[in-house]
Amino acid sequence: MDVVIVGAGVVGAACAHYTSRSGLSVAVVDRGPVAGGTTGSGEGNLLVSDKVPGPELELALLSATLWQQLSEELPPDIEYELKGGVVVAASQDSLAALSMTATGQRRAGVEAYHVTPDRLRDMEPHLAPHLAGGCHYPQDAQVQPAVAASELLRSAGRRGALLCPGEEVVGILTDSRGAVRGVRTTRGELRAPVVVNAAGTWGGDLAALAGVHLPVLPRRGFVLVTEPLPRLIRHKVYAAEYVADVSSGSAALQTSPVVEGTPSGPVLIGASRERVGFDRTLSVPVVARLAAQAAALFPVLGDVRVMRAYHGFRPYLPDHLPAIGPDPRVPGLFHACGHEGAGIGLAPATGQLIADAIRGKRPALDLAPFAPERFDAE
Amino acid sequence: MRRTRARTPAELVGSEPGPEFQLSFDGRPVPVLPGQTIAAALWSAGILSWRTTRVHGRPRGAFCGIGACYDCLATVNGRPNQRACLLPARPGDTITTQEGDGHAALDG
Amino acid sequence: MPHSTDEPGARETGRAEVGQVDQVAEVAEVPEFAEVAVVGAGPAGLAAAVTAADHGLDVVLLDAADAPGGQYYRSPADGLGATRPGRLHHHWHTFTELSARLAAHRDSGAIRHLAGHQVWTVERTGDGDWILHAVTGGDQETRTAVRARRMVLATGAHERQLPFPGWTLPGVVSAAGAQAMLKSGLVLPGRRIVVAGSGPLLQAVAVSLTRAGARVPALVEAAGYGAYARAPRVLAGNPGKAVEGARFGAALARARVRVLTHRAVTEVHGDERVEAVTVSRVDHRWRPVAGTGRRIACDALAVGHGLVPQLELALAAGCVTRPGLDGTHAVVLDARLGTTVPGVWAAGESGGVGGVELALCEGELAALSIIREVRGGVRGQEARRAIALGRSRNRLRAFAALMGTVHRPGAGWSEWLTGDTEVCRCEEVTAGRIRTACEELGAGDTRTVKLLTRAGMGWCQGRTCGFAVRELATAHGTGQEPGGPDRRPLACPVKLSTLADLDGPG
Numbered sequence: 008m009d010v011v012i013v014g015a016g017v018v019g020a021a022c023a024h025y026t027s028r029s030g031l032s033v034a035v036v037d038r039g040p041v042a043g044g045t046t047g048s049g050e051g052n053l054l055v056s057d058k059v060p061g062p063e064l065e066l067a068l069l070s071a072t073l074w075q076q077l078s079e080e081l082p083p084d085i086e087y088e089l090k091g092g093v094v095v096a097a098s099q100d101s102l103a104a105l106s107m108t109a110t111g112q113r114r115a116g117v118e119a120y121h122v123t124p125d126r127l128r129d130m131e132p133h134l135a136p137h138l139a140g141g142c143h144y145p146q147d148a149q150v151q152p153a154v155a156a157s158e159l160l161r162s163a164g165r166r167g168a169l170l171c172p173g174e175e176v177v178g179i180l181t182d183s184r185g186a187v188r189g190v191r192t193t194r195g196e197l198r199a200p201v202v203v204n205a206a207g208t209w210g211g212d213l214a215a216l217a218g219v220h221l222p223v224l225p226r227r228g229f230v231l232v233t234e235p236l237p238r239l240i241r242h243k244v245y246a247a248e249y250v251a252d253v254s255s256g257s258a259a260l261q262t263s264p265v266v267e268g269t270p271s272g273p274v275l276i277g278a279s280r281e282r283v284g285f286d287r288t289l290s291v292p293v294v295a296r297l298a299a300q301a302a303a304l305f306p307v308l309g310d311v312r313v314m315r316a317y318h319g320f321r322p323y324l325p326d327h328l329p330a331i332g333p334d335p336r337v338p339g340l341f342h343a344c345g346h347e348g349a350g351i352g353l354a355p356a357t358g359q360l361i362a363d364a365i366r367g368k369r370p371a372l373d374l375a376p377f378a379p380e381r382f383d384a385e
Numbered sequence: 386m387r388r389t390r391a392r393t394p395a396e397l398v399g400s401e402p403g404p405e406f407q408l409s410f411d412g413r414p415v416p417v418l419p420g421q422t423i424a425a426a427l428w429s430a431g432i433l434s435w436r437t438t439r440v441h442g443r444p445r446g447a448f449c450g451i452g453a454c455y456d457c458l459a460t461v462n463g464r465p466n467q468r469a470c471l472l473p474a475r476p477g478d479t480i481t482t483q484e485g486d487g488h489a490a491l492d493g
Numbered sequence: 494m495p496h497s498t499d500e501p502g503a504r505e506t507g508r509a510e511v512g513q514v515d516q517v518a519e520v521a522e523v524p525e526f527a528e529v530a531v532v533g534a535g536p537a538g539l540a541a542a543v544t545a546a547d548h549g550l551d552v553v554l555l556d557a558a559d560a561p562g563g564q565y566y567r568s569p570a571d572g573l574g575a576t577r578p579g580r581l582h583h584h585w586h587t588f589t590e591l592s593a594r595l596a597a598h599r600d601s602g603a604i605r606h607l608a609g610h611q612v613w614t615v616e617r618t619g620d621g622d623w624i625l626h627a628v629t630g631g632d633q634e635t636r637t638a639v640r641a642r643r644m645v646l647a648t649g650a651h652e653r654q655l656p657f658p659g660w661t662l663p664g665v666v667s668a669a670g671a672q673a674m675l676k677s678g679l680v681l682p683g684r685r686i687v688v689a690g691s692g693p694l695l696q697a698v699a700v701s702l703t704r705a706g707a708r709v710p711a712l713v714e715a716a717g718y719g720a721y722a723r724a725p726r727v728l729a730g731n732p733g734k735a736v737e738g739a740r741f742g743a744a745l746a747r748a749r750v751r752v753l754t755h756r757a758v759t760e761v762h763g764d765e766r767v768e769a770v771t772v773s774r775v776d777h778r779w780r781p782v783a784g785t786g787r788r789i790a791c792d793a794l795a796v797g798h799g800l801v802p803q804l805e806l807a808l809a810a811g812c813v814t815r816p817g818l819d820g821t822h823a824v825v826l827d828a829r830l831g832t833t834v835p836g837v838w839a840a841g842e843s844g845g846v847g848g849v850e851l852a853l854c855e856g857e858l859a860a861l862s863i864i865r866e867v868r869g870g871v872r873g874q875e876a877r878r879a880i881a882l883g884r885s886r887n888r889l890r891a892f893a894a895l896m897g898t899v900h901r902p903g904a905g906w907s908e909w910l911t912g913d914t915e916v917c918r919c920e921e922v923t924a925g926r927i928r929t930a931c932e933e934l935g936a937g938d939t940r941t942v943k944l945l946t947r948a949g950m951g952w953c954q955g956r957t958c959g960f961a962v963r964e965l966a967t968a969h970g971t972g973q974e975p976g977g978p979d980r981r982p983l984a985c986p987v988k989l990s991t992l993a994d995l996d997g998p999g
Contacts (some may be wrong), residue, residue, distance in 0.1 A: 011780060015935075016919075022817035040935070040936060040937055040940070040941040041934065041935040041936065041941055042941065042944055043938075043940065043941065047940065047941070047944045088757070148946045153941070153944035153945055154934075154945055156929075156946075157825075157934040157935060157945055158934070159840075159935060159936075160935060161934060162936075167529045170935060171934055172935055173937065174684075198647070230990075231992075232950075234466060234486070234952065234986065235439060235485075235486040235951075235991065236486055236491065237486060237488050237489065237491055237492035238492070239491055239492075249634055271654050271920075271947060271950075272439065272486055273950075278990075288616070288809070288811065289614055289616070289809060289982040289983075291614065291616050291624075291995065292996075292997075295992050295993065295994075295995035295997075296996050297994040298989050298990075298992035298993040298995075298996065299992075299994075299996035301989065301993075302989050302990055302993045307491065308989050309988070309989055309993070310988065310990065311988070311989050311991035312466070312987060312988050312989070313986060313987050313989055313992060314951075314952065314954060314985060315950075315981070315982070316983055317981060317982065333531035349445050352521065380521075389652065391704060392706045393679075393706045394675055394679035394680065394681060394705035394706065395573075395616075395679050395703065396567060396706070397580050397581065397704055397705050397706070398573075398575040398576070398577050398578055398580050398581060398679065399575060399576035399577040399580075400569065400573050400574055400575050400679060401574035401576060402572060402573050402574045403572045409801050415994055418572065418573055418679075419570070419572025419573070420570025420571055420572030420573045420678075421516065421570065421572075421678045421679075421680070422571070422677070422678055424674065424678070425674060425677070425678025425679070426678075428674065428678070428680040428682060429678075429680050430680070433515060433663035433664050433682065434663040434765075434766070434794065438921055439921070440921040441898065441921055443661060443921075444663050444765060445663065445918075446663050446668055447666060447670065447674065447682075447955075448665070448670060448671045448918070449651065449652060449665055449666075449667045449669070449957070450667060450669065450670025450672075450673040450674045451564055451651060451669065451670060451673050452557070453651040453652075453953060453956050453957070454651075454667070454918065454919055454953045454956065455919065455951070455952030455953045456875065456919075456953075458952065458956075461599070464632070467632075467647075467954075470670075470673075470674070472631075473570070475735045479864045
């Protein structure tokens, strides 16, 4: 065995896909099932629109290309849709801010088009009237995240990757020099010179098993799911304020409306962010706020029934950037976690960067901003 | 003690209902006894399905009878996705076979 | 990361306060307060509410139905003018007596009965009270909230279903559903109705259907009644149950209903509606025996495989649950019917399916336990009553456990499925797709199957297919824990505008 990947979420699955494709023999181990953590709670957003110029946007742009390639390799069940995103602004002030963001994004290679209020209604006929305008991001896409993760794992499996769900890693095996030799699990040992931490929100715990600090914290989000509807909402539509919420470091509750249809019919409504640990109770105030904001953006949804509400825990790192790459503190340990709410989108690029790093190939992007040891200085 | 077997549920419980009224199902009149749900009125008329499914367009009607399974969804007076097994029928109600998600009107 | 649209952050800080429940209570109208809120007006809830009110507690009784009685004591709507409603019920006098007590307490104001109120979630306030959020009105778009110091959850059960080829055909109805439609609407799904599945409810349904004029050519039971005899001590402790069984047997014989045990309906025939069913022998693991299929002509099939407790609100309150011998999950209760969460009691099917007698007993006992807590003790007569109820409860729980074991579906049931048998009726997900998800995509638990196939994601949120999906997933599972009960944070669908209306002014 060359590589043990800890975590069968979408990031672990993408790591398995790309490392096995590069010819390495791989095992994926997860204490739960496939897509059992944050992946299964995600909406499947593959976004460039919500990222400002910088390392995360570069990662997202690389991923956007890779997802497009994957959509041709993987079965159509992954429901890849290059549907595009529409960011709307309610006021002239927020429109001005949005336009400034878009200008910066364009320089970084993002396709972003200003949309007038009239054109907005053409693109999304059910949007509330009197919006100041918006911005169209044709590169934004969506997949069904759990299916996508499973199919990535299945593709790795066809190249011999071993999938071990329901098996928890309880220790990292190291040699006398402190280099990784594999993992100890609840069922035994898996030996390999490389261990990839793709444990998502629980990545900090895994890092701790290896004796290193990685401050991944859960940032809770709720999603409302409506009754099945015709394709009322064509793009991923969200309010300009969402970008500010995503990049805020506050522990307090933030909500901004994010609304999109799905091929199966239900409309998904997000997004809330709050740091409340792993609290799994339904928050009525959060759900009410999400509902109010969605109904304000799409009045037609007011009469629609919400069938389900669920939550997920985004793996949050204090600077909102994931940890990707080798850990200089423990030879053989690689990290691929802490993608916060963007893990589905950023998974393929992460997987490819990890595969290249393990292979000793020069990675497509500079890994320095994602250095896992960057929080040690704190 | 042997009871004579009733021929109908109404006979069994000695039903003396109020005056009958009508609802319309896909344009045809269906008699209703006061207090009956829409599903009960349709069953009385021998109608067992009033919805077609989203994926395969198959007919469905009441299944669980207590509002838990949502199989009995019908379009009632233009409002889709009403549970026929719970909703009391009212004079003049117009029931139409619901197709798929029932929201075709929104799609336009 | 600084960003040009960061300025809304100022507003966000203000919003954070909404994260506390008390704030919501302040911005919305102040909810009605009660010492005790009882959810569900079936046998358990009614018994709890009237007992608590008898002892001077101030009670709010919330129930989704317009009339009290729950699923068991369903009665024809007033407009149907039933002069002998008791002909469809056993122990009807128990219900008329409870109803009279409820009416008296309602008149005196001791019980506020909020009929037609479906509670969709409960949440705890900072000072330990509960807020019960409900929807009401014709289209369930009016919202209400009740604040209570203590809560009794008597939320009952719905029927457990196992899929089989053809079970989505019109004319196949749930056994409890046929019973409910008969009791409330005086209607039948057909004239010649096969009753099938497993569990004692089937006997009651078959008897009711024949009394109401239907012909029931067969009652098809996948287990066997002989299994009860293997627990003579439990039976000896519950002589009433044996009498009841004998009475059903005699009634079925009189109505010329053939009782076929160790058999199951393995296929339904018909184009647009039921024309016949195939009944096959099943072995002790419920595996159909090849070549034993026999066709029975009928125009309807009433089918059910026991009941599943409805735990949405208990789970929302944080109550711990446990798997029962019948294969369903139930709330963990102490001898006084307290859940693991202070201030929350549960009675009836919530604590494990056990029937009407147990529900009545537990409802009363839960109320007495609350009275004990409120008063810091109970007087002699009440204490003696609580002890007697506790004994009855133990006896009835022992019988319920036996019943659950006898009728728990055997693992072989899935062998009667074909690849194209729909398992999830809402999302039309077939057994074949579930198998693929398990065998090729690595699913081994309900949630993963749901994520990969949409089984359980439709309108009913897995209430109908949940048990079957769990069984299929664990059969293919990787030895992972079977997991807890299905979670449904919204106990019923709620209109978006109704939820939005709960949002305080920003």
